[in-house]
Amino acid sequence: MEIPYTISTRPDTGLWNAKIGIWLFLASEVMLFGGLFSAYxxxxxxxxxxxxxxxxLNVPVGTMNTAILILSSVTVVLAWASLKMRRYRAYWWYMLATISCGVIFLTVKLAYEWPQKFEHFGAYIKPEALGKYEKYLGNERRAEKGMEPRIEITGHLHNQNAKEYEVALDPVNAEPDNPSMDRPHFFPLPVTDKIATIEKEDVxxxxxxxxxxxxxxxSYFTITGLHGMHVLGGVL
Structure with missing residues (x-):
């Protein structure tokens, strides 16, 4: 049985099946990611x-990856246009560029951005123990400025035993009273060599x-992971 409107347009919409299908797919993607961003x-x-x-988050790397994806959207349209004009050599070059952009994006995400998170450590301090770690939290200065308290100490897990964690501190906890440390940075600051000992009973x-x-x-891993699966599907 022949499927109608595969190459001819439907009389009610003026579109053929493939174009209707792609618009329905895009609408479903907007609803999917719109729901996830709304939840966030x-x-x-x-x-x-x-x-x-x-x-x-590493803003420069994220910006670069965004630019790579935008470039891939340009090259795939150029590949489609080249195919319509029967410029097959140009088509293959543009498709190769598109696939390369997708591979670079996934490599940066899976080999650089995500592993940075997996290697980082955070300990939420119990409310009754916050004063004990004031030198790492700087909540007195934050209270004077009307800022919400900081309750997490972050860095790289240097060592741990049954009773305590030893953490190589992030700059924000190594110098909590330094205003230049207490804000997001375009280029992430490296972990310091200052070690904090945190008792597990206070965590x-x-x-x-x-x-x-x-x-x-x-939310971060759900959204970026789902997006990465879309990119992988496009590459394949």
Whole structure:
């Protein structure tokens, strides 16, 4: 049985099946990612003071990866146009460029951006123990400025035993009273050589920067992982 309107247009829409299909697909993608971003926004609004991290993402690398994806959208359109004009050599070159952009994007995401998170450590301090770690949190200065308290100490897990963690501190915890450290940076600052000892009995929860760390990272890995699967599907 022949499927109608595969190359001819439908009388009711003026479109053929393939074009209707691609528009329905795009609409479903908008709804999917729109729902995920909406969930992220509501989680952010409902987060308790000090529970939502900031300044953790590498802006230059993220900007570069975004530019690579935009470039791939240009090259795939050029490939399609070349195919319509029967310029097959140009088509293959543009398709190769598109696939290369997708591979570069996934390589940066999976070999650089995600592993940086997996190697990072965060410990949420119990409310009754915050004063004990004031030298790493700087909450007195934050209170004077009307800022929400900081309750997490972050860095690289240097060592741990049954009773305590040893953490090589991020600059924001190594110098909590330094205003230049207490803000997001375009270029991420390296971990310092200052070691903090945190007693496990003072910790509400502690983990690497994984989806189980917080609602922020659960949202981050869900959205970027799903997006990465879309890119992988496009490459294949």
């Amino acid at each position: 926004i509501f989680l952010r609004i409902d987060a308790a003071p000090g529970m939502w991290p900031h300044g953790l 509400e929860r502690a983990t690497m920067f994984l989806p189980t760390h917080s609602a922020y990272f659960a």
